[in-house]
Amino acid sequence: MSVNNKMKPTGDVLAALRGLMANLPKGLGSINAYIIPSDDAHQSEYLAKRDERRAFISGFDGSAGTAVVTEKEALLWTDGRYFQQAGKQLDSNWTLMKDGQPTTPSIDAWLARVLQPGSKVGVDANLISTRAWNPLNTSLKSAGCSLLPISPNLIDLVWKDQPAAPQASIIPLELEFTGESVAQKLAAVREKMQDKRASVLVVSALDEIAWFLNLRGSDIDYNPVFFSYVLVTLDDLYFFVDESKLSSAVNDHFRTNQVQPKIQPYGAVHEVLKNLAESASTRRVWISLGSSYALTALIPEEKRLHEITPINLMKAVK
Structure with missing residues (x-):
């Protein structure tokens, strides 16, 4: 299967996302970091087009990876299958974090290191399993930070041409x-x-x-x-x-x-x-x-x- 090596400019969508992070919908304040998993609300292995949120925000369309956006940085964690592809698809706004490499910190370790105590990390709780939420929440708490469920999904709010929900008959x-x-x-x-x-x-x-x-x-x-x-x-x-x-x-x-x-x-x-x-x-x-x-x-x-x-x-x- 051929891989799309075209680099997608992400500056505008990242700016829009950071604007929402600084001023959350429903008057919920602000967050210092936002996690974009690859999952849909059912933790499916494969995704419908409208659920490819991580691919939309980062430009990387491999099947595995997690994006993290802070006020000044944007990072993508993915495994060895996709190092080459991600390197070609991510633009200069993004840092590739090579998951599984000895020098690459985990997402929670990186957040704990760069965020100040009292910082808030957001994620759409529909897109993260309880199995993944629990250790992430524990790790951030130990660093004096908090993990917050954010709704509605912020990527959905900045994705202007997001595909419609599938309507096929059952x-x-x-x-x-x-x-x-x-x-x-x-x-x-x-x-x-x-x-x-x-x-x-x-x-x-x-x-x-x-x-x-x-x-x-x-x-x-x-x-x-x-x-x-x-x-x-x-x-x-x-x-x-x-x-x-x-x-x-x-x-x-x-x-x-x-x-x-x-x-x-x-x-x-x-x-x-x-x-x-x-x-x-x-x-x-x-x-x-x-x-x-x-x-x-x-x-x-x-x-x-x-x-x-x-x-x-x-x-x-x-």
Whole structure:
């Protein structure tokens, strides 16, 4: 596959980003550094075009890397697969940090070294897993700095021609191809939840949702997935998705499977999860450390069950 070696000028977008960092939306003050991960809100390996935020701000379009922008510096961490590509694509506003080299500090170590105590580091908490947030937060705290969830995403605010969200239709997969019905999978998941005394299961990985619901989509090129979330309780199944993507075939699919999901807007997952998690009747909320910190933060700490989801394990059995 050919690599685009064209260098993209980033001065204007960096200036716009720094303007937002100095004057955050909603009157939230300012931050001293902003982290731009490569992830989407589902921590997917591959991205839809509108989620390529790190590529947009830096000009580097390799699949792995994290950008950090401060008031005066812009740095990109990436691994050895991409040193040559990044060196050709980054313009003079950027410093390439060769991850894995003995002389290259980690992101948290670099921030702790260059920022003054009391500094604030921002990141879109939807784009960072809890597994990544926790050690970064601990490291910055030990340096006297704070890690803050920033919303809305600042890159989205400066990306004037950001691609639209994918709108491809979702299609059902027949039982002959899935081996198990949705009802069978749901019953097995609820049995696992009862074993763990979990009242709610959070499913945010797109491949897990597609497998669990026996549905397929094309929101990400070459991946049969669609943007959505699922929450499973012992009584209900919540499906958060753009309803315009659901054809009559999908509705028939659920009826045939004797499953009646509560279909909610894609963006409603945070409010519904918060309400479920805070309910007095909820004992534990099962959520993977691979899910976004934005979701985890909605769950009281004493109710969090951080384990690989049962769907992940079921999906692995062939």
